[in-house]
Amino acid sequence: MATIESYDSSAGKRYRVRYRKPDHTQTTKRGFRTKREAEVFLASVESRKADGTYIDPSSARVTVRQLGSAWLSGQTHLKPSSTAVVESAWRLHVEPEWGAKLIGEIRYSEVQTWVADLARGSATDKPKSPALVLRAHGILASVLDAAVRDHRIAANPARGVALPRKVGREHRYLTHEELHHLAQASGQHATLIRVLGYTGLRWGEATGLRPRDIDLVRRRLAVVQNAVLVKGEVIIGTPKTHKRRSVPFPAFLLPSLEAAIAGREKDDFVFADLLGKPLITPTTRFNSWFDKALESAGLPTMTIHDLRHTAASLAIAAGANVKAVQKMLGHASAAMTLDVYADLFDDDLDSVAHRLDQAATSTSVVKMWSNENRPGPK
Incomplete structure (x- = not known):
């Protein structure tokens, strides 16, 4: 049974509310200046208990570090490369700032200030990229989301803050001629360069290929x-999004691929180092063979991606439709392909206007408009 009692304090007469929590344990809330304030509080408690939204104030007395550790251990759906990135952002940017903080004491304004400080940097720390800021914020917000779902806090103070906009890097496209020169300059890696440039495979997908994965017929x-570098070690896992796919390659690559798999066992890696392990992404090393090939081919700096x-x-220029390109690249949807490569479809807009003009000209509509726009009396 809930009760409201008065008591004397150094600040004068005050009221306290004794009530039972949903688990039937008793607790007390003190410090109300008027009995009316105490009654309103008690009514709100009883209402939240009735509709299941009651939150025990003691549940919020847990640190971000305690919840964050549990949250990280539960991210079993992430691939090893993603796990490493998330753990790094937690260790370097989230835990040092928020680890010791009680979740019930975190305020929206504090999160907004932290995000802004990460983005603009400080006298002792350089600005962080939008991608890193978004990742760090996302970790904190996800930990607090879990706290909301566990009824530890009523709302997530990390949601709704202003975040930096991630601006995509301008794509670099090679022509057939430039790709040919780059492959030639890559020496023993020429076939790998051509496979990447004509099939759209990601680096890890290409270096994870085995002879059994290549259908020459x-x-x-x-x-x-997928072969991905995680903390200095190449980990073999499923492709991105865990979805397998079949990718066609042009006939002129046939002799090169035949030579690449000649003498290899079906489970060997096609593009391997001297130890038989998948090649490491060249851009992870200073002055790599890829950098030297770009310089030799007279091409500007670019990434292997x-x-x-x-x-x-090249596929779009050859007439491939967006659905075919989507399947080749392994995108989740054609909409995603259009979003990523919208600039490659600019010519389609001109084509639409041209076809509309041809269609309208073949009817009497254009003649009618011509008469309407002719000077003189109508």
């Missing part, structure tokens, strides 16, 4: 695994 590459963009541009 149908000219198809089966993307069934730009060869995936090149494959998309």
